Amino acid sequence: xxxxxxxxxxxxxxxxxxxxxxxxxxxxxxxxxxxxxxxxxxxxxxxxxxxxxxxxxxxxxxxxxxxxxxxxxxxxxxxxxxxxxxxxxxxxxxxxxxxxxxxxxxxxxxxxxxxxxxxxxxxxxxxxxxxxxxxxxxxxxxxxxxxxxxxxxxxxxxxxxxxxxxxxxxxxxxxxxxxxxxxxxxxxxxxxxxxxxxxxxxxxxxxxxxxxxxxxxxxxxxxxxxxxxxxxxxxxxxxxxxxxxxxxxxxxxxxxxxxxxxxxxxxxxxxxxxxxxxxxxxxxxxxxxxxxxxxxxxxxxx
Amino acid sequence: xxxxxxxxxxxxxxxxxxxxxxxxxxxxxxxxxxxxxxxxxxxxxxxxxxxxxxxxxxxxxxxxxxxxxxxxxxxxxxxxxxxxxxxxxxxxxxxxxxxxxxxxxxxxxxxxxxxxxxxxxxxxxxxxxxxxxxxxxxxxxxxxxxxxxxxxxxxxxxxxxxxxxxxxxxxxxxxxxxxxxxxxxxxxxxxxxxxxxxxxxxxxxxxxxxxxxxxxxxxxxxxxxxxxxxxxxxxxxxxxxxxxxxxxxxxxxxxxxxxxxxxxxxxxxxxxxxxxxxxxxxxxxxxxxxxxxxxxxxxxxxxxxxxxxxxxxxxxxxxxxxxx
Numbered sequence: 219x220x221x222x223x224x225x226x227x228x229x230x231x232x233x234x235x236x237x238x239x240x241x242x243x244x245x246x247x248x249x250x251x252x253x254x255x256x257x258x259x260x261x262x263x264x265x266x267x268x269x270x271x272x273x274x275x276x277x278x279x280x281x282x283x284x285x286x287x288x289x290x291x292x293x294x295x296x297x298x299x300x301x302x303x304x305x306x307x308x309x310x311x312x313x314x315x316x317x318x319x320x321x322x323x324x325x326x327x328x329x330x331x332x333x334x335x336x337x338x339x340x341x342x343x344x345x346x347x348x349x350x351x352x353x354x355x356x357x358x359x360x361x362x363x364x365x366x367x368x369x370x371x372x373x374x375x376x377x378x379x380x381x382x383x384x385x386x387x388x389x390x391x392x393x394x395x396x397x398x399x400x401x402x403x404x405x406x407x408x409x410x411x412x413x414x415x416x417x418x419x420x421x422x423x424x425x426x427x428x429x430x431x432x433x434x435x436x437x438x439x440x441x442x443x444x445x446x447x448x449x450x451x452x453x454x455x456x457x458x459x460x461x462x463x464x465x466x467x468x469x470x471x472x473x474x475x476x477x478x479x480x481x482x483x484x485x486x487x488x489x490x491x492x493x494x495x496x497x498x499x500x501x502x503x504x505x506x507x508x509x510x511x512x513x514x515x516x517x518x519x520x
Numbered sequence: 521x522x523x524x525x526x527x528x529x530x531x532x533x534x535x536x537x538x539x540x541x542x543x544x545x546x547x548x549x550x551x552x553x554x555x556x557x558x559x560x561x562x563x564x565x566x567x568x569x570x571x572x573x574x575x576x577x578x579x580x581x582x583x584x585x586x587x588x589x590x591x592x593x594x595x596x597x598x599x600x601x602x603x604x605x606x607x608x609x610x611x612x613x614x615x616x617x618x619x620x621x622x623x624x625x626x627x628x629x630x631x632x633x634x635x636x637x638x639x640x641x642x643x644x645x646x647x648x649x650x651x652x653x654x655x656x657x658x659x660x661x662x663x664x665x666x667x668x669x670x671x672x673x674x675x676x677x678x679x680x681x682x683x684x685x686x687x688x689x690x691x692x693x694x695x696x697x698x699x700x701x702x703x704x705x706x707x708x709x710x711x712x713x714x715x716x717x718x719x720x721x722x723x724x725x726x727x728x729x730x731x732x733x734x735x736x737x738x739x740x741x742x743x744x745x746x747x748x749x750x751x752x753x754x755x756x757x758x759x760x761x762x763x764x765x766x767x768x769x770x771x772x773x774x775x776x777x778x779x780x781x782x783x784x785x786x787x788x789x790x791x792x793x794x795x796x797x798x799x800x801x802x803x804x805x806x807x808x809x810x811x812x813x814x815x816x817x818x819x820x821x822x823x824x825x826x827x828x829x830x831x832x833x834x835x836x837x838x839x840x841x842x843x844x
Contacts, residue, residue, distance in 0.1 A: 245621070250621060251624055251625055253561065253628070315816055315820070318820050319819070319820065326620050326621075326624070327819055329559060329620075329621060330759065330815075330819060331816050331819050331820070333756070333759070334756070334760075334815035334816040335812065337753065337756045337808055337812045338808065338811075339812075340808075341806070342809045344802075345805040345809065348802065349805075452752070455628070456629050459625045459628070463622070494636070495636070498633055501630075501632060504626060504629055505614065508615060508618070508622065508626065509614065512618050512622070
């Protein structure tokens with residue numbers, strides 16, 4: 219077995235983790251599985267591409283990479299803007315669709331609405347940008363040795379660091395701040411949280427914005443490492459759900475740990491069975507969790 | 521000039537057969553969702569299981585994929601229903617005692633994995649090239665197209681009618697009442713000594729079996745299957761059909777299938793006639809946006825669909841009412 223699996227798995231896991239945090243937050247605070255979360259990833263990647271294109275021509279005047287990275291300064295500027303835009307997009311979607319279905323008699327109809335929204339958003343993105351894959355950069359990067367005989371490209375190292383910082387940031391936000399406590403309170407018991415003076419609507423909006431922003435970061439990462447295409451987020455959806463369930467719904471560190479397991483499993487599968495079987499890993503993990511411990515690693519019984 | 525008539529008859533019967541087959545999938549989904557409240561996001565996967573099972577069992581020997589058993593078509597259809605129903609029972613057994621979303625997520629996974637296997641397990645499914653030479657019903661009539669088309673239409677219509685009558689009877693039976701009781705108030709049903717998980721599992725397996733049967737019938741009607749026929753957009757279409765028609769109502773399921781299939785076909789014709797070839801892919805994307813918006817709008821504004829659910833009572837109660 220090639221030890222390079224570890225590097226691929228970690229990067230893959232970090233990417234899935236950024237998306238899975240959003241899934242687990244929506245699930246625990248709004249109590250539904252959001253099938254449109256993959257489209258936040260796609261939306262974020264395309265938004266960053268469009269903004270970076272504009273910034274590169276108008277402001278920076280070039281789209282050359284920065285230092286050893288093939289990530290242009292324009293994209294570095296565009297990424298936070300895309301995250302904000304995707305957060306806004308998630309909020310807008312909640313306003314026009316999901317908010318109307320909260321408290322509906324059949325809670326599952328909100329899941330169905332998210333499934334419909336997912337298809338419509340994806341098709342709309344395909345309408346605007348066509349299904350032809352796009353790239354942030356076409357530079358080829360050479361993997362350099364880092365340690366223990368492992369190699370990584372400068373882009374991979376930079377993205378791992380960014381993902382790590384984002385994860386730690388989210389963890390601190392949820393565990394140490396007022397809004398983080400409010401989110402945990404709402405996921406625990408919304409009625410009681412409201413009675414205790416928590417602004418539940420505000421907390422819900424915050425969860426959407428945070429999930430959208432992180433999904434957008436995952437989209438930019440995926441776009442840099444592979445390519446940008448309308449199905450990029452949809453194809454990640456099963457790994458996101460599997461990671462969130464493996465970690466225990468509602469647990470952010472759990473989602474991250476679950477994502478690492480799936481990321482490493484996918485990297486291993488690519489090496490042993492071939493890249494075409496990669497998508498089966500998330501399903502097998504999901505089935506295994508449901509068979510053995512449906513509440514996940516960190517979760518309480520459903 | 522019989523020629524003028526042939527086109528419309530061929531086209532009309534093809535349209536009706538496809539609408540009816542979609543209707544069978546829709547009836548299966550109605551058993552799962554409309555009557556039991558189980559959310560299946562992997563409809564395309566179960567349809568594909570049925571199509572592949574029947575194709576593998578009934579095709580003549582081939583070296584492109586497993587199979588070539590050349591079994592009779594009826595064996596293929598029945599096996600398709602049994603295997604798809606079994607797969608549904610497996611998924612249901614894993615997830616039905618958990619929160620409703622787990623079923624949705626797992627069925628979604630089933631569709632992803634079925635697509636993966638169809639595409640990559642070449643020894644089993646023929647890979648991206650799919651399976652061809654699937655025997656068609658009434659092959660001996662193929663020399664007279666009109667007769668052939670009408671015979672196929674009659675066969676499909678007869679199967680749909682049989683399924684419809686059986687489902688209507690089931691819905692009015694004690695079994696159907698327990699399903700609706702569980703959907704409406706699980707605790708009350710439990711208090712009456714009914715096991716919600718068991719009934720749900722049965723309904724889920726029955727719905728899955730119908731989807732598999734529809735997949736098999738469609739495979740034999742067209743004569744060729746390939747993985748791209750079973751993408752998530754199929755699941756989405758079937759959902760749109762059921763929601764538009766009216767979930768919980770078998771007639772609504774069939775009506776929705778016909779209406780949405782007609783919209784789909786007509787918009788496809790308009791796109792290929794009116795839109796320049798370079799924009800066709802984009803126009804096709806816009807068609808999916810429209811269906812997505814339609815689905816979401818129906819859920820928000822008219823969750824009952826065109827024909828909503830009717831209050832069903834036992835026919836004995838209805839008879840008693842008449843006597844009074």
